[in-house]
Amino acid sequence: MKRLIQRGLMFGNLIRVDSPALIERYNRALKALTGRTTGLTDFHIDISGYSYEVGEELGDHLYLNPNGVNRLFIILTTEQKTAPLLNAKFSTSRGILKQFIEENKAKLFALTARDAVSGELDNSVFDASSPARLFDIRTITVNADTTQSHVKNARALADRIERFRTEDDAWFDDALIAEMIELARTTGDVTRQPIDLARPTYTQDNFWTAHFGGLYVFRDVAEPGVIAVGDKHALGVMPIASTLDFGDRNGIAAFLEVNALVEPIIKARGVDGAAILRQKMDFILIDAATSAGIEIDGMDPRALHRLAQRMGADLPEEFLKLNQLVRWALNGGKWPRIASDDASYFYTLRARPDHPDRDLINMLLSELSPLDIRQLFICHKQAFYDAYARWPDAKKEYVAEFLHRDYAANKAGAREALFGGEEPRARPVTPPPKEDIIDLVGPWGAVRR
Incomplete structure (x- = not known):
């Protein structure tokens, strides 16, 4: 692989993390997500915050992708949107992360100036113990916050501001006012500078997964089907009309043709x-x-x-x-x-x-x-x-x-x-x-x- 690395064809476009401040933020997020930290003084991260060097140190290259589902992520900078996604288990993950960063660029820029933003690509499936379980995945929701809960606190403050504006006796509610003041110490003025991150949800009807030797799942087509890289018989009964593998060349050709x-x-x-x-x-x-x-x-x-x-x-x-x-x-x-x-x-x-x-x-x-x-x-x-x-x-x-x-x-x-x-x-x-x-x-x- 040395030829590829020297020419920038492998591990290219990764983000270098070498400042004490960024490493400290990364460790806070890593601790919150996994209960572990890194002792490295410099490393490189992909779009999700995964680092090959940290994976080697921890002896676990799935430390941000437990069970290969519900990928965790750590965002230190919006520049991560140009980085690749290493150890991908689903074809949709990088596109979702890139779009999330692009759509929240200004908010993420403000939040990452003080803290790391971390979260999860939540698909509500916690294990992929059988191929049929993959068909329970329909949507992916992005849940994100800083390690100091800036987003959670901003949402809480916005809720209390709404109560203050709409409830008749709110002007005399000392407890509500005290809560607003305390939350504003960490969030700032959310009415002027909103820092709430959206919780976008994306469809995952058609996708590739690395699980079970590699599967291509097509549900949002005229004639749905799944195409396995390995032996289709090893998959067992699948909840879809057609199951093919790479040995079914005529079948795959017909599938691609009939679905245009x-x-x-x-x-x-x-x-x-x-x-x-x-x-x-x-x-x-x-x-x-x-x-x-x-x-x-x-x-x-x-x-x-x-x-x-x-x-x-x-x-x-x-x-x-x-x-x-x-x-x-x-x-x-x-x-x-x-x-x-x-x-x-x-x-x-x-x-x-x-x-x-x-x-x-x-x-x-x-x-x-x-x-x-x-x-x-x-x-x-x-x-x-x-x-x-x-x-x-x-x-x-x-x-x-x-x-x-x-x-x-x-x-x-x-x-x-x-x-x-x-x-x-x-x-x-x-x-x-x-x-x-x-x-x-x-x-x-x-x-x-």
Whole structure:
């Protein structure tokens, strides 16, 4: 992994924590959440406040993610919103945390100037002891406060201010006034500078989870289903219409088609489909060459073309089928038919760019086409790192250098060219309309019959 770390492709964009004040705040939050503290004088944290170094020190890399559900978080700075989420157990967690920080940026900036903000992504499920339990997760609510309960106290003060304004005898209630004064010592004037954090709730109908070897759950589609990375029979009875695994290539292809989740890259609007497929061919070629122990002369197109010529009859089937598509795109002729059980089939697809679960679908496609190292790295970091550890050194060097040179230099541009559209946002639950008493009976009360 040293090549990746040196090129900023692993543990990149983490937030360094090295000041005594920030470490003291982190420890207060960590103590409140887990009952433990760190003795480290510097470490790095991700968007949730998790630190690999602290995990090593504690001997527990799930110290902010007990049982892999209801992720805890510690926010020391709003800059964490740009950091990755390490040890992710659900695909929705980072998007929810990022959106929460963005939507409460001003309040969090004020609160983290004095204290750490900590909390939980609450999904009301406390264990994932069986695959069926995952289907009890419907929504995620963000609960957050400082270690000194600034938010809780601000809510209490706002409640007492409302009582003071509306109750007839509040001006003479010495106990109420004393409570307001005491709460205001810690919160300040909440009428001028509100510090209450919202408790947003987000839907989690379609998601990936690392539990049980990896599962893709799709409930908010026309024909719901779950797709397992491992053996579907090991999951037992699932409370959903369709259960597939990666061995059911035809079934997965039909599922993606009937739910209108994907489109052929070569026919996608606004992209150079032939160029994208040619790049995938290069990745497949490099894998075949390095696996066979054939030396790679260079990374430029001419060197890779010579490498393909040298391999000749040993070129893999995926390479040849994608080449047929590229020839069709450039020269026309008969449309090359690629069946869904063909090894190259999922390399030809991408998620529809306007779909709200675009990133989840591309994540699934990256696991179904693992030789496309760029898509695997972008869409599914953990699967990429697991695969990288098994590669020969020649492939590791090529991949690390390619990602550093061609992807890291323009990440946003690469994502736009490959997948299109803006990054989808977490979907909030729409609250039911409030039934205000005035709306129900009018300003003069109920009409008597």
